[in-house]
Amino acid sequence: MAGRHFLHVPGPTNVPDRVLRAMHVPMEDHRSPVFPALTLPLFQRLKSLVRTETGEAFIFPSSGTGAWEAVLTNTLCAGDRVLSPRFGQFSHLWIDLAQRHGLDVVIQEEEWGIGASPQNIHDALAADRDHSIKAVMVVQNETATGVTSDIGAVRAAMDAAKHPALLFVDGVSSIASIDMRMDEWRVDGIVTGSQKGLMLPAGLGIAVMSRKAMEAMEAARTRDPLKRCYFDFLDMQKANATGYFPYTPSLPLLYGLREALDIIDEEGLDQVIARHRFLAEGVRRGVKQGWGLKLCAREPKWESDTVSAILVPEGVDGAAVIRRAFERYNLALGAGLSKVAGKLFRIGHLGDLNELMCLAALSGAEMAMRDVGIAVEPGSAVAVASEYYRSADKASSLKAAA
Known part of the structure; x- marks a missing residue:
């Protein structure tokens, strides 16, 4: 068909010409001495994107679904209870993923057309006197219904209930488009993908984790941790510390990510x-x-x-x-x-x-x-x-x- 194709789905999004050119690179040795010059700044810059000083960023060769899985399997144990409102297809899918991993999901059904209810979250946590709920999972922006939840209000509700649960947020269609304040709202795990606000092809699953979440990861290893291999944060930590990965990364996407972050910083x-x-x-x-x-x-x-x-x-x-x-x-x-x-x-x-x-x-x-x-x-x-x-x-x- 003649003329330009107009892509107006909520992801994948249009990839800027600058990013396309940046990804047009020859393959290289991802174990070379100069490779960390590309990768190490990316981890720091992703932290700035979600406004955190203390969080730790991870980049997986996956979609956002892989990052969903990484956040849950690294911090929780078999049979742990988690709380999650369901108000659209993507909150449903995250719940389904948690259940498939053997987590006990307390589902709060909400109307498709509204977001997560801070009051309902507060009430469920306040009633959980023995703190059996280990995490709250919230989709910040539900693309199926065009609905955005108030993560700051969710945090306030959790604080009012005086509950120690972790707060995990799906930011796949919100990061680099809708505000995320990880430190201010004390979010413990943020998930996103490369194909939305970051203006890249699909293929990078990104997670940013709080210190509390990483401590939960260490504690989970002493109990009955969920099984993982490809998405193990510990493997990533060891390799990422020096700018490398435990397996072959997507080189073009990493170069594209650097350029996309440049574009965001310039604006x-x-x-x-x-x-x-x-x-x-x-x-x-x-x-x-x-x-x-x-x-x-x-x-x-x-x-x-x-x-x-x-x-x-x-x-x-x-x-x-x-x-x-x-x-x-x-x-x-x-x-x-x-x-x-x-x-x-x-x-x-x-x-x-x-x-x-x-x-x-x-x-x-x-x-x-x-x-x-x-x-x-x-x-x-x-x-x-x-x-x-x-x-x-x-x-x-x-x-x-x-």
Whole structure:
């Protein structure tokens, strides 16, 4: 198909040309004396990305799912209880992974369209008087529903319950796009992947662990630790200390990661977060004020700055919109997953993008909707969003994101 393909799923995201060029490298000896010059700074820079001074970063050749597995299997033991709210497909999958490893998951069912409930988490922990719950698992940004949970409020709830559980956060679709304050919120394990806010192909699973989590890892080894080999933090620690890995890393992705972090540093992390909020707000206004449609997120406080999940009218198959957008307009939109399959389509707005790219996504989605019989006014979403982008003060987005 002629022309550019417009990728507006919530991951993988567009890879900047600079990053593509940086990854175009010949293979080299990953045991050479100069290799640590590439790797050692990456561990430190990933810590800055989640605002931690004391955390420890790990980079696995995997997807974010591998990092999920690493966080749990290194810090917990067979039969340990963990608490996790389920409010979308990815919180469901993390719960499923925990159960497959033999963990006893206390599931808090929430409506798909809201995020984790700090109050429900508080109540469950307050009732756990013998502290049998060893960890709380929360997805910061649920891409299936376009919902963001308040991790700071979750930490406050845990503190109010005076509970010592570890706090693990899935930041796959939020890191480098939505604020994460690891030290301030005392998050014990953060998981992300390379293919979202980091603007890389899939293939790197990243975890950043607190000192408390690493102490839990040592304690778990004296009990009945969960089995692991490929994802063993101890193996990584030993090799990473001198800039190496216990097995062959993905060389192109490491070079790409360095370039992606350069891009983020040049813009400034606070500005990156503000840009995502600014662009997302234009999309949301276009959807609600222009098209007159609803988001899956039930209230503005839940709305994600990296993906908007747009409900289609009753009787319309959201998959038809996605298929038409792809086949006729060369536009990739995100599908509805699991409970919301066919009920919505998703516009991803994260990573390397600007106002015109968001307007293109709205325009293409609008044409696809009209083609399948959804009566929205031509040009309505683009008109609303473009006026917002023209008139809104980006500085206010920066202030709100800080």
